[in-house]
Amino acid sequence: MPRLSEVIAELDALWPPDRAEQWDAVGTVCGDPDARVGRVLFAVDPVQEIVDEAVSLGADLIVAHHPLYLRGTTTVAAGHFKGRVVHDLIKNDIALHVAHTNADTADPGVSDALAGALDLRVTGPLVPENGLGRICELDHPETLAEFAARAAARLPATAQGIRVAGDPGMTVRRVAVSGGSGDSLFDAVRAAGVDAFLTSDLRHHPVSEATQRTPLGLVDAAHWATEWPWCEQAAAQLDAISDRHGWDLRVHVSKTVTDPWSSHHTSPGAPN
């Protein structure tokens, strides 16, 4: 079995830490570099449910997309929910490693996995300067409603489901996709001249302005759902590395839905 330090070196080659944004907090949160790793669990969020899953699975390493402490901390006391995560990880000899914006900008990265989940053909990055997002082509033109239905069918189910802005009957040939929050990418989406944009966390004003300006279709999935396909992509990458080294790692992808939204209700009628 490889040591944790050997596994991390391979993960750092996939998602170089120096490609993370300045404000980000990527890398190993806890774990002994000399500990042996036999079982790895990939997940989007390093939350208690994922730690519990890793414990029952007998995992030695969790690889998460989101940081545990994005803004640093002065305490890991177990009375705090994040401190509890750290305590449970250390007590159970489980390491935690984070690949966040360095996984977004990698090739393949988070948005390649999102495009792959929908069977879209990637033609290049949405933001060439940093590699964020992807421009994709559809094999056959479809309506915005059909494209949204494809997203609903291919992404894991969440309470939010898929929200659509724009004319459901408009024709979609080229799309931009970006896993995670896509609010900041509207300028790049407009510059790319695509028909639709699949992402998450879109807000009222940017959506209102974007759809008033041009006939752009917007497809908004749950943040977690747009990033979950990366876990499967990353697990396959680590599996291939394990085969190459003869490590015999057991690599798992968590199917626990850690999207924080838990239910969805539609009001029965318009205001009167």
Ligand SMILES: [Zn+2]
């Ligand atoms: Zn995210």
